[in-house]
Amino acid sequence: MVEASGPNAKEIAYWNGANGRKWVRFQESMDRMLQPLSRQAMEVAGIVEGQSVLDVGCGCGGTSLDLARRVGPGGSVTGIDISTEMLARAVARAAAEPDLPLRFLNADASVETWAEPRDHAFSRMGVMFFRDPVASFANIRSALKPGGRFTFVCWGNRARNPWRSIPMAVAERHIELPASAPPDEPGPFAFADGNRARQILTDAGFAEVRVEVLECDLLLGDTVEGAAEHAVQLGPLGNILREAPEDVQVRVADEMREAMTPYLRSDGVRLGASCWLATAAAP
């Protein structure tokens, strides 16, 4: 287990607490929701057979498994994460495919020292939680061969993410929500300003920096009930509601189902998302 110390101490404690357990509980639906984004990012990254890849903030291992299938037996994938419980899920999933060239590291990507340089570093929503993002990205760069590529997907502009803003608006009618975190605070929307992500990559010594919009309609659940549960349980809203009185939780859950109903399609409840797809090269 990673000790909750150093600049990322708060995040290490956070991802090893109730939030990490929630990600394990919702692993299947989270992977279904986020896989279209990471698959597109893997295409853009040009990750192919035989390559070595570091999966930063790999969580329950969904992207690490996808990457390992992609690079095949001649390649290698290392998933790194600070959350012991999420990694335990990743290890269990990998055990079902023992021939994959995949291993996991329970460590802090900001400060880990790397045994051998790799062709790619990849991340799906795993790089917005560093207290010092420039130093952390420089450390990720040091994991790459010269010319190696770093590709990640992160959440974009809050206002263009109704999968988040609609549930927040429902909750706001019943409880006082804390003000949005300042832009330099670690958290899911730390790179909502794409220019900040560009600057951090540049300051960390990356070249060929590109940060482009990636949009899609996320599958929140197969049913209105499933999507509403997802919305009230996960992320910052889940943490706030957990502390709310029970009658408030019940009212928010009822209204969340109503709010999700217009978005039900033949293949489930879908809401729009706007992300950044960032790519950069290690000189």
Ligand SMILES: C[S@@+](CC[C@H](N)C(=O)[O-])C[C@H]1O[C@@H](n2cnc3c(N)ncnc32)[C@H](O)[C@@H]1O
């Ligand atoms: C939003 S979750 C995404 C998980 C996974 N990439 C996915 O898409 O399912 C963010 C992940 O980043 C991990 N994380 C946060 N800070 C980290 C750090 N400094 N080093 C390694 N992992 C970190 C968390 O433990 C968590 O698993």
